[in-house]
Amino acid sequence: MLLMSGRRPNTTPELEPFGLHIRALRKAANLSQEEVAHRAEMDRGYLSGIENGKRNPTLTQLLKLAKGLEVNLVDLINYGE
Amino acid sequence: MLLMSGRRPNTTPELEPFGLHIRALRKAANLSQEEVAHRAEMDRGYLSGIENGKRNPTLTQLLKLAKGLEVNLVDLINYGE
DNA sequence: CTGTAGACTGTCGTCGACA
DNA sequence: TTGTCGACGACAGTCTACA
Numbered sequence: 001m002l003l004m005s006g007r008r009p010n011t012t013p014e015l016e017p018f019g020l021h022i023r024a025l026r027k028a029a030n031l032s033q034e035e036v037a038h039r040a041e042m043d044r045g046y047l048s049g050i051e052n053g054k055r056n057p058t059l060t061q062l063l064k065l066a067k068g069l070e071v072n073l074v075d076l077i078n079y080g081e
Numbered sequence: 082m083l084l085m086s087g088r089r090p091n092t093t094p095e096l097e098p099f100g101l102h103i104r105a106l107r108k109a110a111n112l113s114q115e116e117v118a119h120r121a122e123m124d125r126g127y128l129s130g131i132e133n134g135k136r137n138p139t140l141t142q143l144l145k146l147a148k149g150l151e152v153n154l155v156d157l158i159n160y161g162e
Numbered sequence: 163c164t165g166t167a168g169a170c171t172g173t174c175g176t177c178g179a180c181a
Numbered sequence: 182t183t184g185t186c187g188a189c190g191a192c193a194g195t196c197t198a199c200a
Contacts, residue, residue: 009192014141032163043195048165058137058174058193060095062158074159077140113182124176129184139174139193 009054016053021079023051025069040068097134102160104132106150121149 026036033051037044042064049055050065057065066076107117114132118125123145130136131146138146147157 014144018140033165034163044164045166045196046194049194052165054166056139056141056193058139059099059143059158060137061194062140063095074155077143077158078155114184115182125183126177126185127175130175133184137174137193142175 011053012056013053015050015056017079018077019051019053022065022069022076025071025076026051029069031069036065036068038068039070040064042068092134093137094134096131096137098160099158100132100134103146103150103157106152106157107132110150112150117146117149119149120151121145123149 026033033047034044037047040047042061046055047065050057062076063073066073069076107114114128115125118128121128123142127136128146131138143157144154147154150157
């Protein structure tokens with residue numbers, strides 16, 4: 001093997017706080033991952049990966065996510081760092 | 082012709098305002114692309130692509146860029162939208 | 163409802179080079 | 182100093198499916 005297809009990295013320390021923040025925003029809005037993913041027009045499994053700090057989203061994905069959570073981009077990335 | 086290797090997309094409307102903002106921040110600090118890229122530990126040519134709205138950086142790249150420009154993440158992405 | 167696995171396409175991100 | 186090109190490895194992002 002060594003085919004390494006579907007990216008499934010372990011939790012990345014750098015991305016973890018962001019993921020927790022996204023989850024907090026979603027919970028605060030009382031939405032399921034599926035609902036947010038649908039509104040953001042992104043994959044539900046991918047959103048799960050983001051919340052768990054396993055994915056490294058691009059700027060365009062962040063824009064979609066902000067839309068899905070109905071917050072502006074600044075609030076989306078305004079976590080502790 | 083149709084081999085499409087080294088990513089060299091045309092300007093993406095979605096990414097353009099962000100690029101202009103990054104350029105403004107860099108100019109305000111009186112830095113060259115090379116200096117910022119070095120401090121951010123990223124490729125200079127790639128930074129050029131970002132400023133021109135041709136690249137779609139990931140969250141980790143944004144974190145690096147904030148470091149290179151010596152601003153926090155919020156200021157980095159706080160452009161008009 | 164959520165997490166994760168497999169498979170696939172397309173792009174990210176780097177390096178070296180040249181205008 | 183900046184933009185862009187070629188090549189290439191690695192990963193983003195999607196879809197189906199199952200616990």
